[in-house]
Amino acid sequence: MITKVVMEALSPTMEEGRIAQWLKQEGDAVKTGDVLAEVETDKAIMELPARGNGILRKIVVAAGETTEVGNLVGVIAGPDEDIGGVVGQGGQEEQEGQSAAPEAPAPSALTAPTALTAPGSGEGAGRIKASPLARRVAGEKGLDLRRVEGSGPAGRIVKRDVDAALTAPAALTAPAGGAEGWEDVPLSQVRKTIARRLTQSLAPIPHFFLTVAVDMERAAEARDALNAAGDVRISFNDIVVKVVAMALRQHRACNAWWQGDAIRYFHDVHIGVAVAIDEGLITPVIRHADRKSLRAIAEETGRLAERARARKLAPDEYTGSTFSISNLGMFDIAEFTAVINPPEAGILAVGAITPTPVAHDGTATIRRRMRVTMSCDHRIIDGATGARFLQTVRRMLEQPLAIVW
């Protein structure tokens, strides 16, 4: 029996994948579940499993090559079966640049082992809510509903959402010509995704920025005390994550997503923590950060960051955040403005902690200070709202015992 090996949609936003390496070679016996290859997606390196038993008769897309989701990458069959008809359909050559608006890719019949959440469908993995009509139209058009944001009640995907998703965004064409002495480096999947998403973010989202300077003396003392007492190293960023999460509970207006015709205010708080990786950056998510102890946050952040750097993050580990934090303090950046991760309402850019001369209790002194800048989506958050949120963040950082509440 012939089993086609196809490029599977291994992440909600994946449109194409690059075969990083084949773990089985032509002629190897494989059975259902065996890992055939490692595939580089827009987010991470994923495993491509065999969906049938037999011999891996042909590899159609070689290691290093990229192909669209749904295309043939290999064929599993019996040792003597004629696979000519199947292979003839072939995979797709990688295209340089994108001059045409990409159509929705062929539907992948198989889902990744972990449950996927549709982007914009809220926290929690599981069933996609879509009206029967939306499902039918999506099915007819080969549109993967996990890629569609639902504007109906409780994130239900309705027909207009499917219609909108089928309308492809305009693509940029490569500029013609140019000076001599240059080198084109093909975009990695991660780079492509970052470019796409953040371009989509900055242009339509009306950003405004609020900066506040925070006195970190007490936070430093608390951190030292905790680290002395415990076995898990708490970083300043962990404290910021916890404080921001708790502040979001008090300022629900900042814990929201833009839904197009509504603002979704979340009941839960999930913080995306930006992590630098070789190719760029990714934001693993600390779920329910407001309810987790500093220790738990520290452990989880550390674990997820490691997985991120190893390109092993699963989709449900990097989607679903309701607010994000980016920290460039370790690079001595005093302050900076971050781009909001759509569809979130805001992102906090954390700068370095620097001993700074300030007036404190009436005298000049040197205290460790940190500047944080919040980028706000003005459609969701107004100046006063954002300012009040930052006041709370600052208050809690300056009096860390507040975390205990």
Place this chain on the structure above:
Amino acid sequence: MPTITYRDALNQALREEMRRDPTVFLMGEEVGVYQGAYKVSRGLLEEFGPQRIVDTPIAELGFAGIGVGAAMVGMRPVIEFMTWNFALLAIDQVVNSAAKMLYMSGGQVPVPIVFRGPGGAALQLGAQHSQAFDSWFAHVPGLKVVAPATPYDAKGLLKSAIRDDNPVVFLEGEMLYNMKGEVPEDEYTIPLGAADVKRAGSDVTIVCHSKTVAVALKAAERLARDHGLEADVVDLRTLRPLDVGTLRESLHRTNRCVVVEEGWPFCGIGAQVVDDLQREAFDDLDAPILRVTQADVPMPYNKLLERAAKPTPDQVIAAARRVAYLDR
């Protein structure tokens, strides 16, 4: 084309059918000398005499049964209930006798009878005089149930009901009797079991019958003018058998539906419409089907409370906006 009232349309139907077929007779309270409690039978006693226009004592069970017996031996009675509220007294004859006779007798004894009268609420008549029993009768196999909304439909459907060989429950409305509409002079009938699109549109289907047709049409006008939604207003006309085909065809075009009905919500006619559509046209639905019904209370006397209990164009508009995802 002449414009006449719903009342006169019924009168014409009765007159024409009685002239055409000597086995047709009308029986009920005040139908003869009084000229009809709502004047539907005005002038008929003078034309057809007391053996064919029969005034009865107040004995609904009795005269409904007499109608059934006469039908069983080959006549075509039209039994008038002064209002359908009183028909509860006769429901044994409508359901246990008329509806079941053909089946129980193994097909030997048909009952070609029409039970007719005004149903549903009027104005401040109170709890016992305001109920819409549409679904009570539509529930019963063996009956046909008809509810015309316009003079044109009333005449054509009553003629067909009288000619039908089955027991027909014919639901009129006190609030409809004065309604005016165009009715052809030439003979015509309207088949039972066929719904009618009263207004064409492609954004939302509004299903209605009897008095709620006017509510639906008012709502449709405002939906088009103020909300950018063109409604496809489908008047059921016959409740049993239900014309699911026309409903499906409409839903296929609009993908969203609101049902507006006069009765109470639980197990009302709309519940059946919803069941048929969700079962047969699931993939055409972009939103759940919403119903606008009478409030789930006995009808109060006070004018404002009564108005609040009845379905209104505002409620239909709100429901239409929700199924179009204009509101949550």
Place this chain on the structure above:
Amino acid sequence: MSPAQDQARALDPARSDFYHGLLRRMVLVRRFEERAGEAYAQGRIGGFCHLYIGQEAVATGSLAALRPDDYVFAAYREHAHAILRGTPPRAVMAELHGKATGCSRGKGGSMHLFDAERNFLGGHGIVGSHIPIAAGAGFAIKTRGTDQVAVCYFGEAAVNIGAFHETLNMAALWELPTVFICENNRYGMGTALERAAAVYDVSHRACSYDMASETVDGMDALAVYDVMARAVRRGREDKLPTLIEARTYRYMGHSMADPIHGHYRTKDELEEQKALDPIQRLEHALTEADLLDGDRLAAMREEIEAEVDDAVRFAEESPDPDEAELFTDVTRD
């Protein structure tokens, strides 16, 4: 003189065939009902089964006074009425067994026997509901101007229900040629009439409607016949209704599922009534009048036995209705 002798004097040899016919029919329906009871006890008949045993004289005597074009309506204790109207015992027994060959095609059962060809129009299960229906047939007769009559059989427990009252009022008011026959067997299921009715004499109610009425000994087939003939004539000629109260007695319980005696009536009473058995009475009367001998009687009983045997066998061997019949005859389209 004994009642039997009394009757013997009243018998007219010229009508011997008529008397034999009555006797034969009473024995037929008696045997039929007894066999139906057996079949029910054996599980071949299901649901309700209300037996007529003991009351034969009422249906036999009265139906003998009708024409084929008259309309007959009965309640649910109506196996005898259907057979006496002319429906073949085979068709009735098959209907009790729910078979496709039954007179209602297996879809009515014991309580809903119909034979439209013979103007036997049911077979009605709701107490009193067929009383106005019979008057409706009377209304049709009046409209058409024929000399038919409509006849309605019901028990004495039905005279307390609204439908009875509403109907008799309208039948008298509008002068409908309908004969209302109340088979007063003294018990409405387990309730004696004296416990259910403020006025015991059913026929007295007719004066509320200014309607003619008569009371008759329902165990005397000939007496029933005479009273019925008068009522039918009143209907045909005067176009007026009559209420007949026929006093009779049932030997079995209200239905096969109900006790024969016990709380609501005593065994002694039952035995007393059996002594007035209508079949025995007519037999004696005929014998006394030399219009019947033992041989003829024996031959008649043998014939009847064979006929009832045949009906039972026919019913047992007939097929059930096709499953498709579930959906037929709901409406006529």
